[in-house]
Amino acid sequence: MMEKKKKTFRCVIRSEECKGCERCVEACPRGVLKMGTKLNLMSFPAVEYAGSGCIGCGGCFYSCPEPGAITIVEEVEE
Numbered sequence: 001m002m003e004k005k006k007k008t009f010r011c012v013i014r015s016e017e018c019k020g021c022e023r024c025v026e027a028c029p030r031g032v033l034k035m036g037t038k039l040n041l042m043s044f045p046a047v048e049y050a051g052s053g054c055i056g057c058g059g060c061f062y063s064c065p066e067p068g069a070i071t072i073v074e075e076v077e078e
């Protein structure tokens with residue numbers, strides 16, 4: 001019998017690419033993104049991932065105007 005592998009997702013923010021527009025925060029159905037308080041090198045507050053709860057829907061990725069600011073990582077537990 002094949003064992004079902006568990007998939008989890010993680011949102012990785014490249015803070016130096018973020019312009020702080022909050023589109024991803026508004027797009028996230030799980031509320032796991034929020035604006036951080038630290039400013040990046042361009043003096044924008046970068047968004048932060050809560051660390052868990054991402055379902056990999058891609059809403060943040062597709063709403064972000066900055067190429068490379070958001071990556072969704074899929075992990076498969078053996």
Ligand code: SF4
Binds near residue numbers: 054056059061
């Ligand atoms: S992929 Fe979906 S659930 Fe995960 S952080 Fe982005 S918008 Fe939220």
Ligand code: SF4
Binds near residue numbers: 017025
């Ligand atoms: S949508 Fe992109 S640029 Fe805007 S806050 Fe989110 S990560 Fe930053």
